Amino acid sequence: MTTLLEARRVSKIFGGGLFEKETTVALDDFSIRIDNDPPVITAVVGESGSGKTTLARVLLGETEPTQGEVRYLGKDLRSLSRDERQSFRRDVQVIFQDPYEVYNPFYRIDHVLTTPLTKFGLAKSRGHARELMTEALQAVGLRPEETLGRYPHQLSGGQRQRVMVARALLVRPRLIIADEPVSMVDASLRATILDSLQSLTREFGVSLIYITHDLITAFQISDNIIVLYRGSVAEAGRAEPVVQQPEHPYSRLLVGSIPQPDPDRVWSAEQPASAVGRGANPAVGCKFAPRCPFAMEMCLENHPPLFQTDDHRVAACYLYRDAPTLPEGPIDQVFVKPAIDLRAPAD
Amino acid sequence: MTDAETRPATSAPWNSRESATSAPRDTVLDVRDLHVYYHTSRGPAKAVNGVSFTLARGEVLGLVGESGSGKSTIALSLLRLIKPPGRIERGQLFLDGRDLMTLSEEAMRRVRLGEIAMVAQGAMNSLNPVMRIRDQIIDAWVDHGISTHRSEIDDRIAELMRRVGLRPEDAHSFPHELSGGMKQRAVIAIAISLRPKVIIADEPTSALDVVVQRQIMETLSRVKEELGAAVILIGHDMGLMAQSVDRLGVMYAGELAELSPMRDIFKDPMHPYSRLLIASLPSLERKGSRRGIPGLPPSLLDPPAGCPFHPRCPSVMDRCRVQRPPLELKREDRLVACHLFEERP
Numbered sequence: 001m002t003t004l005l006e007a008r009r010v011s012k013i014f015g016g017g018l019f020e021k022e023t024t025v026a027l028d029d030f031s032i033r034i035d036n037d038p039p040v041i042t043a044v045v046g047e048s049g050s051g052k053t054t055l056a057r058v059l060l061g062e063t064e065p066t067q068g069e070v071r072y073l074g075k076d077l078r079s080l081s082r083d084e085r086q087s088f089r090r091d092v093q094v095i096f097q098d099p100y101e102v103y104n105p106f107y108r109i110d111h112v113l114t115t116p117l118t119k120f121g122l123a124k125s126r127g128h129a130r131e132l133m134t135e136a137l138q139a140v141g142l143r144p145e146e147t148l149g150r151y152p153h154q155l156s157g158g159q160r161q162r163v164m165v166a167r168a169l170l171v172r173p174r175l176i177i178a179d180e181p182v183s184m185v186d187a188s189l190r191a192t193i194l195d196s197l198q199s200l201t202r203e204f205g206v207s208l209i210y211i212t213h214d215l216i217t218a219f220q221i222s223d224n225i226i227v228l229y230r231g232s233v234a235e236a237g238r239a240e241p242v243v244q245q246p247e248h249p250y251s252r253l254l255v256g257s258i259p260q261p262d263p264d265r266v267w268s269a270e271q272p273a274s275a276v277g278r279g280a281n282p283a284v285g286c287k288f289a290p291r292c293p294f295a296m297e298m299c300l301e302n303h304p305p306l307f308q309t310d311d312h313r314v315a316a317c318y319l320y321r322d323a324p325t326l327p328e329g330p331i332d333q334v335f336v337k338p339a340i341d342l343r344a345p346a347d
Numbered sequence: 348m349t350d351a352e353t354r355p356a357t358s359a360p361w362n363s364r365e366s367a368t369s370a371p372r373d374t375v376l377d378v379r380d381l382h383v384y385y386h387t388s389r390g391p392a393k394a395v396n397g398v399s400f401t402l403a404r405g406e407v408l409g410l411v412g413e414s415g416s417g418k419s420t421i422a423l424s425l426l427r428l429i430k431p432p433g434r435i436e437r438g439q440l441f442l443d444g445r446d447l448m449t450l451s452e453e454a455m456r457r458v459r460l461g462e463i464a465m466v467a468q469g470a471m472n473s474l475n476p477v478m479r480i481r482d483q484i485i486d487a488w489v490d491h492g493i494s495t496h497r498s499e500i501d502d503r504i505a506e507l508m509r510r511v512g513l514r515p516e517d518a519h520s521f522p523h524e525l526s527g528g529m530k531q532r533a534v535i536a537i538a539i540s541l542r543p544k545v546i547i548a549d550e551p552t553s554a555l556d557v558v559v560q561r562q563i564m565e566t567l568s569r570v571k572e573e574l575g576a577a578v579i580l581i582g583h584d585m586g587l588m589a590q591s592v593d594r595l596g597v598m599y600a601g602e603l604a605e606l607s608p609m610r611d612i613f614k615d616p617m618h619p620y621s622r623l624l625i626a627s628l629p630s631l632e633r634k635g636s637r638r639g640i641p642g643l644p645p646s647l648l649d650p651p652a653g654c655p656f657h658p659r660c661p662s663v664m665d666r667c668r669v670q671r672p673p674l675e676l677k678r679e680d681r682l683v684a685c686h687l688f689e690e691r692p
Contacts, residue, residue: 047556047559243631263614267590269565270558270561270562
């Protein structure tokens with residue numbers, strides 16, 4: 001079977017041109033395959049500057065990689081024919097962070113829903129279009145009669161974001177890339193939106209790449225998590241162990257920094273970098289060494305490869321150098337498929 | 348209790364009861380029956396609808412609630428910075444026994460920053476982009492009539508920078524030369540530069556990554572200790588509250604649903620809204636344990652009769668639909684606005 005979407009040894013380097021001497025490696029030799037049978041949810045987690053948004057843009061074909069290629073059904077995004085591009089645009093949908101920016105304030109909400117229907121010729125008639133829109137809105141818990149006909153400013157942020165989820169699902173894509181879809185939404189609404197995103201993607205057989213800086217929601221909805229640090233994979237694998245027993249010192253720092261809603265679980269203090277680490281040059285050795293409490297001499301010489309610490313986990317850290325290194329190839333070779341097929345009816 | 352009572356109790360009863368039942372509190376701020384309305388073409392939106400609380404010296408009080416619950420309006424009210432069409436309709440704001448509502452605008456201007464300082468949401472964007480951090484601090488001093496010798500200025504600024512975890516030379520930077528976390532530290536430096544008694548921190552870390560968030564909260568808690576200031580922390584992240592505050596006020600539709608010691612709220616939430624709020628928190632232990640609160644918050648233009656939470660409340664009784672429950676002492680140290688509990692005698 002041909003892979004739906006595949007990134008092969010993709011790197012993206014910004015700067016380094018005539019005017020900008022300094023270069024930033026936003027994404028460093030990243031490979032992944034994404035399919036939707038069965039649908040999987042993959043979270044990409046990292047701080048600002050980790051390269052997670054660059055990854056999303058590269059996968060969407062909006063940013064051209066400096067090295068490597070992104071393939072849709074086996075074909076480089078740069079050499080898709082008109083028809084192939086059209087089907088790529090339909091198969092891979094995106095949900096952005098700020099639902100306000102997507103809307104044209106002068107058009108009614110209906111506009112963002114009818115546009116894809118027209119563009120991909122999905123509705124047979126006006127009545128059929130209305131039917132599809134109604135169905136999509138109900139699926140995300142919105143009342144069509146209270147949503148259609150309104151202007152964007154008349155809806156709350158949470159409602160606007162749910163319309164975006166409805167829109168992404170409307171064209172029956174095979175993959176949705178969601179870049180911080182709930183970070184602008186109230187905490188109490190986040191759960192609701194993520195819930196509908198999770199159950200609907202399963203139900204409709206859509207895979208999801210969930211890009212976020214929020215490890216808790218990443219853990220809550222995803223099968224596998226990739227932790228990015230400055231463009232490189234720090235740790236990746238099955239969601240539970242990555243979050244519950246993080247291995248890479250950076251993942252440990254991220255998890256330890258989450259304020260737990262439990263007064264008995266005290267916020268642990270950040271450990272300072274080791275004496276060795278403080279002198280590290282991230283351009284040569286491990287990128288995390290300058291902040292790492294465990295940095296050793298060997299961390300200063302080379303960036304560590306991915307060590308496979310168990311069947312479903314890798315960590316790019318010399319603390320795990322006794323484990324075998326991950327064979328060349330995409331990161332998803334250690335990923336788990338969803339444990340149960342949630343498309344089957346419950347009970 | 349009179350059965351026809353549909354107005355909330357004014358602050359006096361519970362305030363006196365509070366002081367009668369708990370250890371004597373060294374109160375620095377006493378907010379009584381605060382009402383703030385935004386006047387719109389469709390009538391007044393009751394953003395804050397009868398809120399009362401006290402803040403003890405050195406205490407950290409959290410205020411949580413959904414957006415629109417009135418928490419940020421309270422923050423602006425304490426500084427009397429509500430702008431039209433908003434207005435403080437009534438209420439008293441005692442700072443060390445002096446009612447801020449009776450002060451002249453000039454006197455109030457001195458209270459701001461001097462006695463009550465604010466670290467606002469996205470405050471790092473409120474720094475003046477064309478002024479060095481150092482000059483923005485000096486500006487605040489000049490504005491408050493504090494004259495310092497030239498020789499002393501550098502020492503005092505260096506001291507402030509160190510307090511918030513910046514290097515003294517960072518004071519010579521323009522805001523754009525600093526990272527988001529460093530800017531937020533600079534904002535805290537300005538906020539504490541006049542040694543305020545109360546620091547209001549309104550979502551001080553909402554735009555920052557988790558690692559930086561923790562560093563900023565540690566800084567805030569350290570300067571608070573050094574200054575002996577009280578802090579009001581406003582936000583919607585219950586995790587941040589659990590890690591930072593002594594007492595927690597849960598806001599709903601412009602009112603306090605519950606005001607209790609933080610640990611009590613997390614261990615044993617009393618108000619049904621607090622209970623649902625805590626049950627809806629995602630955890631790192633179990634997947635799929637979260638559940639949103641069904642329904643939507645009420646319109647502030649046309650709030651429901653009785654308890655504002657009754658349309659969404661799983662424990663709703665007939666009485667809740669007509670009679671608004673006042674915030675009363677229901678157990679030791681625990682103020683709850685709910686008919687489910689008998690008032691503590």
